[in-house]
Amino acid sequence: MNREHVYFENYAATWDRDRKEDPKKLAWIIDLLALPPDGCILDAGSGTGILVPYLRNALTRGGHIEELDYSGRMLDRARQKFGTAPDITYTEGDILKVSLPEKHYDAILCLNVYPHIGCGIEAFIKKAVHALKPGGCLAIFHDQSREKTNQVHQDGNQVGPAVLPPVDVLEMQFISAGLSITIAMDTDTLYLVKGEKKEIPAPAKGEPGISSQHPHTETKKVINRLARISGHLEGIRHMVEEDRDCSEILMQISAVDAALISTGKVILQDHISHCLVDAVHHNDQESIEKLQKAIGKLIK
Ligand SMILES: C[S@@+](CC[C@H](N)C(=O)[O-])C[C@H]1O[C@@H](n2cnc3c(N)ncnc32)[C@H](O)[C@@H]1O
Secondary structure (H helix, E strand, C coil): CCHHHHHHHHHHHHHHHHHCCCHHHHHHHHHHHCCCCCCEEEEECCCCCCCHHHHHHHCCCCCEEEEEECCHHHHHHHHHHHCCCCCEEEEECCCCCCCCCCCCEEEEEEECCHHHHHHHHHHHHHHHHHHEEEEEEEEEEECCCHHHHHHHHHCCCCCCCCCCCCHHHHHHHHHHCCEEEEEEEECCCCEEEEEEECCCCCCCCCCCCCCCCCCCCCHHHHHHHHHHHHHHHHHHHHHHHCCCCHHHHHHHHHHHHHHHHHHHHHHHHHHHHHHHHHHHHCCCHHHHHHHHHHHHHHHC
């Protein structure tokens, strides 16, 4: 047992008292994750089962929750609270070492665990992808800001040396492991990256990418960005429903706006290098004019 493991064993008895969860926020996050109502969910680094009531609420058509933690005492606390019901199992094991069954889970959730597994994050994400069903999701999230999370761990009050990185760093790690980003949020109160395991069929040879005329090389990148933007928009809708601070909402809207324009630029660049060159070569005036109009709209 390493120092960190001992720390959590000793903290189990008072974890719930000190944890200070915000039930509204956790309910909101679980809602945002849009878990399948009959899904099989792995709560990795589950602690005393803080997420269990929210997951049970979301699993309206059955489903199953697996609480995984290397601290036996944390799991004992969870067992005391939720008992040995058929919808829940408790697995004692190290997330970084335990072997997970292939294509088994609809969602793997890691709440407030990154600083403790960050040193092995790439291997963990790879393992999670292997264990997810196609269409399943991995969500790594914190119910406080990145700044606050890193502060807590740097203050030395807690163990856990890994620094929670900016969301785009984690996003790249998700994408490299074959996940499409569907939500990425880094706000004053929340850090969340959600990726979905998708099997995107590669366009067959000679088959179109984005347009009906030429193959593109950036299609996967564009799809990932658009998925991320729609997740972000969904988050903003929730913020409005929750009557959150207007300036915070406006900041998020401007982030989506900027992300859309930059996705447009990726499409444009791809189009220029694959289609426009061909259009100029064949003196295809109609295509050239169409593109001029589209560029005008994008930069106006
Ligand atoms: C900060 S607590 C978060 C617990 C819970 N998710 C919550 O938000 O209340 C981190 C949890 O991850 C567990 N943990 C840390 N590293 C782990 C590892 N390598 N394998 C399994 N569990 C781990 C700890 O035992 C602890 O329960």
